[in-house]
Amino acid sequence: MSTTKDYYELLEVARDADADTLKKAYRRLAMKFHPDKNPDNPEAEERFKEISAAYGVLSDPEKRAHYDRFGADAPMAGDPFAGAGGVRLDPNHLRDVFGDVFEELFGSFFARANIHHGRDIRVRLEVTLEEAGTGAEKEVVFQRPAKCEPCGGTGAKPGTQPVKCDACRGAGQVRIQTGFLQLVQPCPKCAGSGVFVPSPCGKCRGTGLSNEEARRRLKVPAGIDTGQRIRIEGEGEPGRQNGTAGDLFVEIAIKPHPLFTREGRDLVCEVPITFPQAALGAQVEVPTLEGKVKVKVPSGTRSGAVVRLKGKGIYDLRGVGRGDQLVKLVIETPKRVTPRERELLEELQAIADAEAGKGQAGHEERKGFLDKLREFFG
Ligand SMILES: [Zn+2]
Ligand SMILES: [Zn+2]
Missing domain, CATH: 2.60.260.20 (Urease metallochaperone UreE, N-terminal domain)
Structure with missing residues (x-):
């Protein structure tokens, strides 16, 4: 994929396009260039990947800020998405963009890749207006599942082993044909894990995961607003059976x-x-x-x-x-005045009345008003 193309031009939006405009533009173009709708058309597929990569960056406030300043070729520290040209899109994010048609468009893309992919974790972070205005370093504390210790993450009671799921023959996914699209879905029996646990571990009840408190420091970029999310790749739920970890989404809430x-x-x-x-x-x-x-x-x-x-x-x-x-x-x-204040205010009022009558400089408004009043009542 070429990294010289401008992300805004690819999505056909202005440089100051807001989140909603970006979402609509990406949705429209993704429908148009989707490989399933353009069979045997490598150009459409390339275009689909390009707009997806562009959207992946521009829909993330921090990445967008980085892109605006340094372009696509300057990788962000610790960001596996940058550079290389790999299209890394978050299925949850896309579900949000495409709603009902998500499965139709992306079902086959993600079902396979994400069988063992850990889930994303969302956490809310309250920041002060000062922090949002000028940027800050913060720490989020959140519950994150970790490998269950007694069973080592297999979910099977110590001393027993998980067995291959018979419904999907261990593949973790089943295929369904709907019209011209082939959808791949996680196997309903094993929930995509490909294995079945006959005697579950007592501690994690077969999930292989236990909740732990996690802490993560992050940079809150200056200018962020309530409702915007910062994504930290790989800090979500760990993957199962060597699958990749999910991401951590930190949603910003600015305190009044x-x-x-x-x-x-x-x-x-x-x-x-x-x-x-x-x-x-x-x-x-x-x-x-x-x-x-x-x-x-x-x-x-x-x-x-x-x-x-x-x-x-x-x-x-x-x-x-x-x-x-x-x-x-x-x-x-003032709602209440002291006797001395009253005295001074009354004196001031007497002077103001006299000055307004004379049209003294600085009292023109009241003079003008009084003149008009006089005229109006003949
Ligand atoms: Zn299965
Ligand atoms: Zn366990």
């Missing part, structure tokens, strides 16, 4: 933040100010993801005015730039 809300790459933060601060101008302390900064409130600020702190938002997941922080200045109207 007491000060910030996220709008794409931008952060929004509401900062209350007093009327004197708004009228006279001031310096206020404003929180950012990386500590407090001083922000100038210009004199004559209206309630709801926004000050943009360039480059203080969330990093772009693809490593190109960073969003802004929007500081929304909201004038706080």
Whole structure:
């Protein structure tokens, strides 16, 4: 497979296409170039592999970010998918893309390859907005089946042996012909293992697996959002009988933040100010993801005015730039006032009335309003 072709061009999508657009594009093209629909057409098969490889990368936020920065030829550390051109797609992921037609399209591809393939494990990881905004190293703790010790993973009671499954003659799979497609399915009797355990191990009840607590450190890329998944190959359930291990999918959940809300790459933060601060101008302390900064409130600020702190938002997941922080200045109207405050406010009001009448600079809005009011009521 050529690695010089552009993944976005292969999938016929724009470089900023979102997950849903990618999914739809891949689905459409995979249906078109599927080898079963193009018998004896090696070009279609090649194309099918290329778009599958492209989708395998672009559907994974971390791999996509890496691809955007370095291209397809720069392998990611510890990533068996990169380079070489092997198409490694996750059947669970594809099931999600293709729904009902998954078995029809990929049943024969995966049934054989995945008989002994360990299952994927999904785990949720809560991160703070700060961590998601600027990236972080985290550890996930999760339950992962490991080889059961007493039976050594065979599932058979110590001293006994599993026997070859008679339904599939040890193959672990059975074939079904439906129309022009031949589907290969895991054998229902042995669940694809190819063996049958006459006297199961007491500890694992024949599964050959026991649950263990596993820990894995991972890099949470800056710019990730709730619902996005990080895939760690081979960290899922171990394979049976020398099969390959499943993958670990870490789904990100960002904890609500007491000060910030996220709008794409931008952060929004509401900062209350007093009327004197708004009228006279001031310096206020404003929180950012990386500590407090001083922000100038210009004199004559209206309630709801926004000050943009360039480059203080969330990093772009693809490593190109960073969003802004929007500081929304909201004038706080006191719910209760002290007698002294009342005195001053009343005095201020008296002056404001007098000034508005004269059309004093800085009071134009109220003057204009009062004029219009007068006109309206004749
Ligand atoms: Zn069987
Ligand atoms: Zn056991």
